[in-house]
Amino acid sequence: MEKIIVRGGQQLKGTVRVEGAKNAVLPVIAASILASEGKSVIKDVPVLADVYTINEVLRNINANVHFENNTVTVDASKDLKTEAPFEYVRKMRASVLVLGPLLARYGHANVAMPGGCAIGSRPIDLHLKGFEAMGAEVHVGNGFVEVKTQGRLQGAKIYLDMPSVGATENIMMAAALAEGKTILENCAKEPEIVDLANYLNKMGARIVGAGTETIRIEGVEKLTGVEHAIIPDRVEAGTFMVAAAITGGNVLIENAESEHLRSVISKLQEMDVNVQEENDGIRVIGPEKLASTDIKTLPHPGFPTDMQSQMMSLMLCAHGTSVITETVFENRFMHVEEFRRMNAKLKIEGRSVIIEGPCELQGAEVAATDLRAAAALILAGLRAEGTTRVTQLKHLDRGYVDFAGKLASLGADVERVDENGEVVKPVEKLKNKHYNVHKVIAELS
Ligand SMILES: CC(=O)N[C@H]1[C@@H](OP(=O)(O)OP(=O)(O)OC[C@H]2O[C@@H](n3ccc(=O)[nH]c3=O)[C@H](O)[C@@H]2O)O[C@H](CO)[C@@H](O)[C@@H]1O
Numbered sequence: 270m271e272k273i274i275v276r277g278g279q280q281l282k283g284t285v286r287v288e289g290a291k292n293a294v295l296p297v298i299a300a301s302i303l304a305s306e307g308k309s310v311i312k313d314v315p316v317l318a319d320v321y322t323i324n325e326v327l328r329n330i331n332a333n334v335h336f337e338n339n340t341v342t343v344d345a346s347k348d349l350k351t352e353a354p355f356e357y358v359r360k361m362r363a364s365v366l367v368l369g370p371l372l373a374r375y376g377h378a379n380v381a382m383p384g385g386c387a388i389g390s391r392p393i394d395l396h397l398k399g400f401e402a403m404g405a406e407v408h409v410g411n412g413f414v415e416v417k418t419q420g421r422l423q424g425a426k427i428y429l430d431m432p433s434v435g436a437t438e439n440i441m442m443a444a445a446l447a448e449g450k451t452i453l454e455n456c457a458k459e460p461e462i463v464d465l466a467n468y469l470n471k472m473g474a475r476i477v478g479a480g481t482e483t484i485r486i487e488g489v490e491k492l493t494g495v496e497h498a499i500i501p502d503r504v505e506a507g508t509f510m511v512a513a514a515i516t517g518g519n520v521l522i523e524n525a526e527s528e529h530l531r532s533v534i535s536k537l538q539e540m541d542v543n544v545q546e547e548n549d550g551i552r553v554i555g556p557e558k559l560a561s562t563d564i565k566t567l568p569h570p571g572f573p574t575d576m577q578s579q580m581m582s583l584m585l586c587a588h589g590t591s592v593i594t595e596t597v598f599e600n601r602f603m604h605v606e607e608f609r610r611m612n613a614k615l616k617i618e619g620r621s622v623i624i625e626g627p628c629e630l631q632g633a634e635v636a637a638t639d640l641r642a643a644a645a646l647i648l649a650g651l652r653a654e655g656t657t658r659v660t661q662l663k664h665l666d667r668g669y670v671d672f673a674g675k676l677a678s679l680g681a682d683v684e685r686v687d688e689n690g691e692v693v694k695p696v697e698k699l700k701n702k703h704y705n706v707h708k709v710i711a712e713l714s
Pocket residue numbers: 291292293295362363389390391392393394395396397431432433434435436457568574575597598599
């Protein structure tokens with residue numbers, strides 16, 4: 270089994286560059302199948318397992334997809350199939366984002382139901398209610414959700430019970446090709462929603478209001494492939510900000526967009542971390558003594574749930590009592606048990622975790638329970654006494670490009686090895702696993 274081995278105690282110094290955002294690129298790649306003519310060229314794409322998974326979903330429905338030099342090219346101009354099987358949705362819930370585009374373009378989609386995952390039950394009822402409001406019939410059975418409509422979808426007024434990111438994206442993509450006007454209220458305001466709307470508008474869509482509570486979409490008859498560069502990953506940036514802070518280091522996080530990170534910056538400052546906004550990114554200088562604070566996760570612009578476990582690592586090292594309250598997902602505390610193995614003093618009370626810091630963190634063998642927990646355990650390992658070994662790295666590879674390598678370039682004593690103790694290069698491994706087969710097929714055809 271592969272593991273990341275961290276020997277704690279090094280202060281991180283230097284510059285690290287943030288990749289394109291996983292949570293922006295997945296909906297953008299899904300949206301590319303709305304283009305019935307022209308090629309879509311998506312740039313600044315991170316080399317992540319999730320990107321390969323969404324590419325596979327698209328290939329499986331007959332789109333032509335290439336991924337090279339951080340660029341994904343999609344040609345969806347020929348007729349596509351309208352089904353996405355469970356093997357992809359199981360690996361990555363964002364596969365359900367093909368529902369809206371397929372429904373809007375073909376009047377039909379049949380996608381495996383995503384099911385629960387380590388952070389909560391994660392239903393898609395709001396996506397489906399939106400499609401129904403636009404005239405689609407929804408049928409759930411045998412582990413699949415089938416949506417269909419006679420003729421085009423009809424624009425509608427839709428109020429989301431909660432500002433779901435995925436529902437906002439799926440409905441916005443469907444409405445882009447619907448007949449008439451859709452008004453989507455109480456929608457998600459995340460930067461990734463704005464990136465998707467910008468991309469759709471370049472394709473020919475007519476969307477206004479993305480990034481606010483109300484999005485208005487005037488449906489158009491067709492969309493065309495275009496070029497688009499993905500926004501920087503605010504969660505990867507935030508994770509490196511914590512890495513700098515937890516080691517008392519001094520790191521410039523290049524390409525980090527401070528406007529997307531206001532809530533994270535504000536909490537770090539409350540903890541006495543020095544955060545400086547520079548022209549090319551954000552510099553973070555860790556203090557000698559971290560102050561405690563409280564955090565409540567909320568939809569954007571509130572504190573992001575995807576930074577909750579990393580901030581928990583930092584709070585373990587802060588002086589005083591800190592409280593984290595998770596309001597977005599009902600089960601996103603699986604990492605607490607793993608932190609306890611590292612001598613962390615914390616307890617769960619309902620939807621909150623109470624942390625008594627500073628804890629004398631000790632290196633231990635721990636298992637990642639989800640994507641962000643993987644990063645959080647490695648961050649704690651940077652500060653712990655002794656050696657930490659983190660397993661279950663499939664979670665990490667979903668959302669971080671060579672996390673161990675980037676930390677090592679900042680001076681961390683960290684390496685990723687396989688069961689024989691051989692050093693693993695995750696990016697090359699991913700490329701070899703996924704890319705070559707398709708390259709050969711493309712060259713032969
Ligand atoms: C690929 C991607 O972009 N993933 C992000 C996206 O996930 P995702 O789009 O799945 O998250 P949502 O915003 O939809 O989920 C937020 C909450 O709404 C609930 N809900 C959602 C849809 C629905 O139909 N019914 C319902 O009850 C969920 O169970 C959850 O409790 O936003 C989350 C919240 O910021 C992030 O943690 C994920 O990293």
